[in-house]
Amino acid sequence: MDEQEWGNETYVTEFILLGFKDLKNLWVLLFLGFLVIYMVTMAGNLLIVVIVVTDQNLHTPMYFFLGNLSCLEICYSSTLIPIMLATLLIDRKSISFSCCFLQLFFFGYCLGAECYLLSVMSYDRYLAICKPLHYATFMNTRKCIQLAAVSWVNGLIGISIIISAMMQLTYCGPNEIDHYFCDSVPLKKLSCSDTDLIEHVNLVLLFVYTLPPFLLTLSSYIYIINTILRIPSTIGRQKAFSTCSSHLIVVSTYYGSLMIVYLLPESSAMNKVFSLLYTIVPPLVNPLIYSLRNKEVKRALRKANSKIANLRIFPNVLAKQGSAKEK
Numbered sequence: 001m002d003e004q005e006w007g008n009e010t011y012v013t014e015f016i017l018l019g020f021k022d023l024k025n026l027w028v029l030l031f032l033g034f035l036v037i038y039m040v041t042m043a044g045n046l047l048i049v050v051i052v053v054t055d056q057n058l059h060t061p062m063y064f065f066l067g068n069l070s071c072l073e074i075c076y077s078s079t080l081i082p083i084m085l086a087t088l089l090i091d092r093k094s095i096s097f098s099c100c101f102l103q104l105f106f107f108g109y110c111l112g113a114e115c116y117l118l119s120v121m122s123y124d125r126y127l128a129i130c131k132p133l134h135y136a137t138f139m140n141t142r143k144c145i146q147l148a149a150v151s152w153v154n155g156l157i158g159i160s161i162i163i164s165a166m167m168q169l170t171y172c173g174p175n176e177i178d179h180y181f182c183d184s185v186p187l188k189k190l191s192c193s194d195t196d197l198i199e200h201v202n203l204v205l206l207f208v209y210t211l212p213p214f215l216l217t218l219s220s221y222i223y224i225i226n227t228i229l230r231i232p233s234t235i236g237r238q239k240a241f242s243t244c245s246s247h248l249i250v251v252s253t254y255y256g257s258l259m260i261v262y263l264l265p266e267s268s269a270m271n272k273v274f275s276l277l278y279t280i281v282p283p284l285v286n287p288l289i290y291s292l293r294n295k296e297v298k299r300a301l302r303k304a305n306s307k308i309a310n311l312r313i314f315p316n317v318l319a320k321q322g323s324a325k326e327k
Contacts, residue, residue, distance in 0.1 A: 012171040019087030031088040038081040044287030045070040055300040061139040073283035076110040084180045100182040113155030119213035125244040126220040158209040169193045
């Protein structure tokens with residue numbers, strides 16, 4: 001244990017991430033699996049960002065928010081998975097006090113921002129389906145930028161309050177974190193200070209920063225489903241539902257996994273496993289869901305692929321033409 005003494009007390013200056021200590025026989029497979037997941041996650045989300053920026057047909061509110069979500073997922077995965085891979089390569093991976101809290105900051109920031117961004121995307125689908133005549137007015141460029149900015153800023157405010165409170169805690173005992181990243185729950189357990197204030201702060205922030213976006217998302221889809229069911233034609237209902245089905249799958253996966261984790265006891269051995277459902281799975285499946293189920297995204301991917309193919313063919317044509325002229 002790396003400790004430093006001030007006066008008569010000893011303070012922890014680094015933590016030990018135990019990672020998946022109970023699965024040592026599977027470390028190689030886990031490392032390869034998470035490495036592939038990280039590469040696919042980064043490639044998929046970067047691809048979404050690129051096609052949303054470059055394709056003029058995707059310059060709409062829905063895809064603007066999708067591009068923001070992909071940027072968020074890139075930050076989310078890069079905050080967690082590299083450290084996780086390091087814990088699988090190095091037994092009892094050490095992380096400095098400042099780096100541990102920095103990881104907690106970015107993790108909490110992305111988590112909070114994603115809750116709000118998903119609710120904004122559900123509100124966008126609500127306006128498109130339930131208020132189509134007013135959609136262009138409510139979802140103009142300025143409004144979209146403001147809603148995206150609110151999502152990013154709210155995530156920043158929430159985690160800043162938590163970090164400020166947790167930095168007041170004293171760590172003078174064990175420094176082993178039985179997790180694959182620096183989460184607030186195991187960090188609170190290691191503190192030798194009174195954590196009652198932190199518990200109250202976390203509870204308040206849970207209601208303020210998680211419950212409102214969840215209720216907004218839930219109410220938006222109640223109205224959406226109600227509107228779709230009132231469409232007389234089957235084709236019309238299918239077309240309306242197809243515009244929001246991808247986002248509904250993403251929201252269900254995200255909030256469903258969060259609920260599973262927080263319903264489990266804090267000491268449950270399965271807590272670490274179920275944490276993967278909201279830390280690793282959503283960034284991986286989001287680009288797959290949106291690209292495989294969305295016709296416009298698939299059309300943009302085919303268009304980009306054809307442009308790349310033409311760029312490959314064009315130099316060969318020019319080379320043949322040049323050789324023919326020389327002859």
